[in-house]
Amino acid sequence: MKGLRFQAGATVPAFSLCLLLAAYALAADAPRKPATVKTPLGLLPLVWPADNPYSPEKVELGRYLYFDPRLSADGSVSCASCHSPKYAFTDGAPVSTGIRGQKGGRSAPTVINRAYSLAQFWDGRAPTLEAQALGPMVNPIEMGNGDHFSVVDRLKGIAGYREMFQKAFGSEEITIQKAGMAIATFERTVLSGNSAYDRYKAGQKNAMTASQIRGMGVFFDKAKCDQCHEGINFTTNMYANIGVGTDKPEPDVGRFAVTKDPKDWGAFKTPTLRDIDRTAPYMHDGSLKTLEEVVDIYDKGGVKNRNLEAKMKPLHLTDQDKKDLVAFLKALNGEGWQQIKAPERFPQ
Numbered sequence: 001m002k003g004l005r006f007q008a009g010a011t012v013p014a015f016s017l018c019l020l021l022a023a024y025a026l027a028a029d030a031p032r033k034p035a036t037v038k039t040p041l042g043l044l045p046l047v048w049p050a051d052n053p054y055s056p057e058k059v060e061l062g063r064y065l066y067f068d069p070r071l072s073a074d075g076s077v078s079c080a081s082c083h084s085p086k087y088a089f090t091d092g093a094p095v096s097t098g099i100r101g102q103k104g105g106r107s108a109p110t111v112i113n114r115a116y117s118l119a120q121f122w123d124g125r126a127p128t129l130e131a132q133a134l135g136p137m138v139n140p141i142e143m144g145n146g147d148h149f150s151v152v153d154r155l156k157g158i159a160g161y162r163e164m165f166q167k168a169f170g171s172e173e174i175t176i177q178k179a180g181m182a183i184a185t186f187e188r189t190v191l192s193g194n195s196a197y198d199r200y201k202a203g204q205k206n207a208m209t210a211s212q213i214r215g216m217g218v219f220f221d222k223a224k225c226d227q228c229h230e231g232i233n234f235t236t237n238m239y240a241n242i243g244v245g246t247d248k249p250e251p252d253v254g255r256f257a258v259t260k261d262p263k264d265w266g267a268f269k270t271p272t273l274r275d276i277d278r279t280a281p282y283m284h285d286g287s288l289k290t291l292e293e294v295v296d297i298y299d300k301g302g303v304k305n306r307n308l309e310a311k312m313k314p315l316h317l318t319d320q321d322k323k324d325l326v327a328f329l330k331a332l333n334g335e336g337w338q339q340i341k342a343p344e345r346f347p348q
């Protein structure tokens, strides 16, 4: 994988950095392909699904498909229209705009660190990234294709793609499942780590400011945000009702639509907080513009409703606590995705 190089933590002494670079150079000369992608500081090694293992060719095909507007019915919308590197793989808008300017009801989540997730969508209705990738293509307000056959037919007519499928899958035959597998493989390389917080944890004590260090205390101890936002990707991957949007006339039922279990009414998947400073506006409905607004909602104990999560309690944060908490959230800005660019031209 050219272009996927991550900075080692700055605490690594210079001589071992040289060793590391020498090892890289040797590895680059070795004939075998890398079996995976190196993850930035703070993340776990990637685990690839047995039925869709990593290959650089698949990542490359996936990247082309991800950025190619010809996946939509009228050639106007690509995955990147709503999950753009420009906005840390979101669209920077409260809700997304799809084909023919149609607006959806939910905010586009980031594609960053999806490799570490269990289920996809705010309500978790897609079990895998492979399955998820096929949904938008036939969603009438996203990419607007009548069915998947029309997408496959369009791709089959592009010689350059036939060649890329051959390289990625060992056969020119194009299927929608293979397209989903390639896109998912690409998405698993969209990573964020090596944030100020990761470097601080790795021993570089000046990586975070005094305010961010205090904010870390608010996050883990006083506000216990890690009851839900825990681990390397700052999420339990579980669903919770924190109440945002329940005060609308027709609230989004969230996870309830999938399970039909009343305890899931108004519950949404706990999102990652990595690069959160770069993915405003916030929440499933994009209703909160700033991190300050988010922190205020939590300070009040969420938005009261008939199914509010029991963990949501007023926090009694001071103004200083709030400022520090926001500063800490900004320490989660990372790297590992900025090198990913749209292809300069698409296969013909």
Ligand code: HEC
Pocket: 066, 077, 078, 079, 080, 081, 082, 083, 096, 097, 098, 099, 104, 106, 107, 108, 109, 110, 111, 114, 119, 120, 121, 122, 123, 129, 132, 133, 134, 136, 137, 141, 142, 143, 183
């Ligand atoms: C018109 C805008 C739009 C387009 C085009 C679009 N998405 Fe999305 N995407 C969304 C929205 C909105 C959601 C959240 C929907 C929900 O949860 O019900 C979403 C959810 C996702 C998720 C789940 C993320 C998570 O945290 O659960 C992934 C992954 C994703 N999209 C990838 C893609 C891929 C791959 C494509 C292209 C094949 C694509 N999207 C096309 C708007 C879009």
Ligand code: HEC
Pocket: 219, 223, 224, 225, 226, 227, 228, 229, 239, 240, 241, 242, 244, 267, 268, 269, 270, 271, 272, 273, 276, 279, 281, 282, 283, 284, 285, 291, 294, 295, 298, 309, 311, 312, 325
């Ligand atoms: C009970 C579980 C829970 C706790 C505790 C919790 N969160 Fe969340 N958080 C969620 C869920 C669920 C969402 C998504 C809700 C929605 O979209 O309506 C969310 C969303 C967010 C978002 C917006 C993410 C995005 O991409 O839009 C931020 C920021 C956030 N939480 C920060 C915090 C902070 C800071 C704390 C501690 C003060 C905290 N959370 C405590 C479950 C929790």
